[in-house]
Amino acid sequence: MALDLGWTTSFQPLLVASLIVFYVLGVGIYRLYFSPLANIPGPKIAALTSWYNAYHDLWRGGQYVWVVEEMHRKYGPIVRIRPDVVHVNDPTFIDKLYSQSPKHRRERYWTVLQTLQADGSILATKDHDLHRKRRAVLNPYFSQQNVRRLEPVINDTLANLFYRMDGWAKAGAPVRLNIALRAATKDIIQAYAFGEGDKCLEMEDCNTSFFDITAPHPIAHLGTHFFWLAKSLANMPPKIMTALIPKIGLFASFMEALAAQVEEVRRAKDLPEGKTIFHEIMRSDIPESEKQTRRLTDEAMVIVVAGSETTASTLASIMYHLLADRKLYSKLRTELETVMPDRYELPVASKLDGLPFLNALIQEAIRLYPGATHRQDRTCPDEDLVYESPNGKTYVIPAGSAVGMAAPILNRNPDIYDRPDDLIPERYLENPKLLKYQMSFSKGTRQCIGINLAYQELQTFTAGLVRRYNLYDPTLKVQNGPTLELYQTTKANIATYADFITTGAGYGTQGVRVKIRN
Numbered sequence: 001m002a003l004d005l006g007w008t009t010s011f012q013p014l015l016v017a018s019l020i021v022f023y024v025l026g027v028g029i030y031r032l033y034f035s036p037l038a039n040i041p042g043p044k045i046a047a048l049t050s051w052y053n054a055y056h057d058l059w060r061g062g063q064y065v066w067v068v069e070e071m072h073r074k075y076g077p078i079v080r081i082r083p084d085v086v087h088v089n090d091p092t093f094i095d096k097l098y099s100q101s102p103k104h105r106r107e108r109y110w111t112v113l114q115t116l117q118a119d120g121s122i123l124a125t126k127d128h129d130l131h132r133k134r135r136a137v138l139n140p141y142f143s144q145q146n147v148r149r150l151e152p153v154i155n156d157t158l159a160n161l162f163y164r165m166d167g168w169a170k171a172g173a174p175v176r177l178n179i180a181l182r183a184a185t186k187d188i189i190q191a192y193a194f195g196e197g198d199k200c201l202e203m204e205d206c207n208t209s210f211f212d213i214t215a216p217h218p219i220a221h222l223g224t225h226f227f228w229l230a231k232s233l234a235n236m237p238p239k240i241m242t243a244l245i246p247k248i249g250l251f252a253s254f255m256e257a258l259a260a261q262v263e264e265v266r267r268a269k270d271l272p273e274g275k276t277i278f279h280e281i282m283r284s285d286i287p288e289s290e291k292q293t294r295r296l297t298d299e300a301m302v303i304v305v306a307g308s309e310t311t312a313s314t315l316a317s318i319m320y321h322l323l324a325d326r327k328l329y330s331k332l333r334t335e336l337e338t339v340m341p342d343r344y345e346l347p348v349a350s351k352l353d354g355l356p357f358l359n360a361l362i363q364e365a366i367r368l369y370p371g372a373t374h375r376q377d378r379t380c381p382d383e384d385l386v387y388e389s390p391n392g393k394t395y396v397i398p399a400g401s402a403v404g405m406a407a408p409i410l411n412r413n414p415d416i417y418d419r420p421d422d423l424i425p426e427r428y429l430e431n432p433k434l435l436k437y438q439m440s441f442s443k444g445t446r447q448c449i450g451i452n453l454a455y456q457e458l459q460t461f462t463a464g465l466v467r468r469y470n471l472y473d474p475t476l477k478v479q480n481g482p483t484l485e486l487y488q489t490t491k492a493n494i495a496t497y498a499d500f501i502t503t504g505a506g507y508g509t510q511g512v513r514v515k516i517r518n
C-alpha cells in the first residue's frame with residue numbers, strides 16, 4: 001500500500017524541485033569551498049561543473065585544450081580545469097607525475113580510460129598491477145632490438161608506397177599524403193600483430209573508407225562525457241549501428257573483422273615462435289582469462305589504431321615542412337646522401353640512427369605535432385603529490401585526485417622553448433637536454449609502448465622519400481629525377497586545430513596533398 005503523507009499533488013513537484021536545487025547548491029558549495037582541490041587556482045566555472053569541459057570538447061569540437069592553455073596564461077602553471085582534475089604546465093613536474101618507478105603506482109583516470117570502448121586493452125586498464133602484467137607480455141615486441149628485426153617489413157612497405165607513387169605520378173592527380181601514410185603505417189602494424197593479410201597499400205583507394213572512420217573526430221570525446229551512450233553504441237550490432245550512424249557502424253564492422261583474426265590465431269594448432277605479436281601472446285603463459293577473444297580484440301584494436309594514425313600524421317607534417325622549405329629539404333638531403341649514395345636504395349635503419357639533423361627534425365616534428373593530443377590524466381592512489389610553483393607557493397594534490405598534462409600545451413611551453421610555434425630542428429642539436437621534456441609519447445610506466453616503432457617508421461619513411469624525390473623546381477625545364485610538390489597545402493592544413501584524442505586538423509582540410517612527377 002502506498003504511503004499517504006497527506007501532501008497535495010501540487011506540493012510534491014515543488015518538494016522534488018527544492019531537493020534538486022538544494023542538492024545542486026550543496027554540490028556547488030562543496031566543489032568551490034570544501035573540495036581538497038578548492039585551493040588550486042582556476043576559473044570558478046571549471047571548478048563548479050564538468051559540463052564546461054564537455055561543452056568545449058563536444059559542442060565546440062576539441063577546443064578545451066586551448067581553453068586550458070589560456071587558463072595557464074591567466075592563473076599560472078597549476079590550474080583546476082574540472083571539479084575533479086588539475087592540469088600542470090610545468091615540465092619540471094613531469095618526472096614526479098609520470099614516475100618511471102614501477103613502485104610508484106600511477107593509474108590513468110577515467111577521463112582517459114573511457115575514451116576508447118576497449119576495456120581489455122592496456123590503454124584502458126586502470127589497475128596498476130594488471131596494467132603491468134598486460135604490458136609485460138607486449139613489451140618484448142616493442143623493444144628497440146625487436147623493432148629492428150621488423151626492418152624488412154618496414155622497407156617492403158616503403159617499397160610498396162613507392163610503387164603506388166609511381167602509379168599516381170603517371171595518373172597525374174594530386175595525392176592525399178596523409179591517407180597514403182596511414183595506409184603504410186597500418187600495413188606495418190597489422191603485419192606485426194597478425195602476419196600477412198590484406199594490405200591497404202594494395203587496395204585501389206588505400207582503404208580510404210577505413211581511414212575516414214578512424215580519422216580524428218569530435219566523437220572521440222563522447223566516451224569521456226557520455227560514457228553510457230558511447231558504451232551502448234559500441235555494443236549495438238554493427239548492422240543496426242551502420243544504419244543509425246554509419247561512421248560508428250563501420251568501426252563496429254572493423255572490430256568484428258579483428259575479432260575474427262584473433263579467433264583464427266586462438267584456434268591455430270601450430271603457433272610458431274616469433275611469428276607475430278598475437279601468436280606470441282597465445283604462446284605465453286598468461287592466464288587463460290587474458291587470452292579470451294574479447295580482451296585480445298580490444299588489445300588488437302588499440303595497437304592497430306594507435307599504431308597508424310599517430311605516426312602517419314606526424315610524418316605528413318614532416319613532409320609538409322620539408323616540401324614548403326627548400327633550404328630545409330636540401331639540408332636533410334645532403335645529410336642523407338652520406339649514408340644513401342644511391343637515391344633508389346632503401347634506407348638501412350642502423351645508418352639513420354647516426355644522422356643528427358634527420359633525428360633532430362623528427363624530434364622537433366614530434367614536439368610540434370604530437371600525434372596524441374589528449375590530456376594524460378593520472379591518479380596516484382598511494383601518495384599526495386606536492387607541486388612547488390616557481391613563485392614559491394606549494395600545492396598538495398591529495399592521493400587519488402586526478403592531475404594531467406597535455407602534450408600540445410607542455411611541448412609549447414615558452415619557458416622551455418624559444419619561438420615554441422616554429423619548427424626549429426636545431427634546438428635539439430644545440431640542447432639535447434630538451435628531450436627530457438618531450439611529452440608526445442607521455443612518460444613513465446604508461447608511456448607509449450610503440451615509441452621505438454614510431455621512431456623507426458619516421459626515420460625510414462622520411463629518409464626514403466627525401467632521398468628518392470627532389471623538390472620540384474619550376475625554374476628547371478627538365479627535372480633531375482622524380483619530384484614532389486605541395487598541392488594547395490599550407491601550414492593551416494597540418495596545424496593542430498583541435499584535440500580529438502588524435503590531432504584534429506581544421507574542418508574540411510584534406511591534409512597534405514602532393515603532386516608527384518616521375
Ligand code: HEM
Binds near residue numbers: 375439445
Ligand atoms: C608518433 C606516434 C605516436 C604517438 C605520438 C603516440 C602517443 C602515445 C601516448 C601519448 C600514449 C599515452 C596515452 C596516455 O597515457 O593517456 C600512448 C600509449 C600507447 N601507444 Fe602510442 N603513440 C604513437 C605511436 C604508437 C605506435 C606506432 C604504437 C604501436 C603499437 C602505439 C601504441 C600505443 C599503446 C598500446 C599505448 C598504451 C600503452 C600503455 O598503456 O602502457 N603508439 N601513445
